[in-house]
Amino acid sequence: MKRRVLMIQEAMGGCGRHVADLIAGLDPERFDVTLLYGATRMDDYYRETLPALSRRARVIPCADLRRDISPRHELRALLQTMRLIREVRPDVVHCHSSKAGAIGRLAVALCGRRYGVKRVFYTPHAYSFQAPEFSGKKRLVFTLLERWLSRCVTDLTFNVSEGERRAALDAGLDDPSKFEVIYNGIADEPVPSKAEARAMLGLALAGLPDDAPIVGVTARLVDQKDPMTSIAIAARVIERRPDVHVVYVGDGPYTSRMEAYCREHGVADRVHILGYRADAERVVSAFDVYLLTSLYEGMPYSLVEALRAGVPIAATDTTGNDEVVEPGRNGLLFPVGDVEAGAAAVLRLLDDPMPREAVVGSFRDRFTLDRMLETISAHYEEAAA
CATH class of the missing domain: 3.40.50.2000 (Glycogen Phosphorylase B;)
Incomplete structure (x- = not known):
């Protein structure tokens, strides 16, 4: 029955x-x-x-x-x-x-x-x-x-x-x-390669050099995710590494404020706010570092998707995030709202990448x-x- x-x-x-x-x-x-x-x-x-x-x-x-x-x-x-x-x-x-x-x-x-x-x-x-x-x-x-x-x-x-x-x-x-x-768990299934995922982004990143480092976010642009701290971190990273591009996949009420911030700080040509995409969990493979600045979480799917794709994470040290990110194995944590520490974490992961096998392994262990x-x-x- x-x-x-x-x-x-x-x-x-x-x-x-x-x-x-x-x-x-x-x-x-x-x-x-x-x-x-x-x-x-x-x-x-x-x-x-x-x-x-x-x-x-x-x-x-x-x-x-x-x-x-x-x-x-x-x-x-x-x-x-x-x-x-x-x-x-x-x-x-x-x-x-x-x-x-x-x-x-x-x-x-x-x-x-x-x-x-x-x-x-x-x-x-x-x-x-x-x-x-x-x-x-x-x-x-x-x-x-x-x-x-x-x-x-x-x-x-x-x-x-x-x-x-x-x-x-x-x-x-x-x-x-x-x-x-x-x-929260997601299917353990094949994901696109970095080249395939960048091709999936298509015209959104037209003209971007193949070797350009990409810091990415796939999250709603809402209060909980603290997007203004995220965009400030993006600007700080680009200031120190002008070759870096930052990609946001997601929409929400902060979109126009973030775009204005980019124009005011001269990084609009390096920050790409793409809006909602149904293939967000697949295009995450295009990123070299995943960034999440949440104020609080339950258990964020976006981080688990990043691990499955082998992308190391820089995330705020808050509930939920601190159980996905294992510092030294699959990413780094930084204090909530701390722009300088967030930028430092992203730059460290760009300069000293973590082995993809270790990152994917941390997904298969628990998620x-x-x-x-x-x-x-x-x-x-x-x-x-």
């Missing part, structure tokens, strides 16, 4: 990628999946993935599952989720991201377990109380809500990094036995998709036994 799984999620970023990979990898002979997703914040990746998801699961949009706090929308999302639980009668409810985690788990609490729910799992993809933009009062409210939901509704939380798990324990959310680290799928599906099986 198939296990019925209801997933509830926000449809963007690493959370969207994680759920898409999970649904694609679950055996359809063993699992019957229903997915309720927030329809208002879909990014391009998720929008392009949606048709494939629809072939593997029953997919239901929820226009009221939003990031911003809105009691009216949250009540509607809660009622829609409760109706779905009564209809599907899932063996497993698995909630992804803080907002979906609150709505989904509260729906289970209000429905009780009388509609067949045997286990409730939660993957935060970075807790809301970790975000630096929230005030002390909001952070306290989010912490108390997470604590109540964990203790009263959640059977097990899957943290995507040990740092995220430590944050949960430091906040006193629940007993340590109710948290398990399951790293394969098969490892992630085996662990989560085993929990689903156990819950529905």
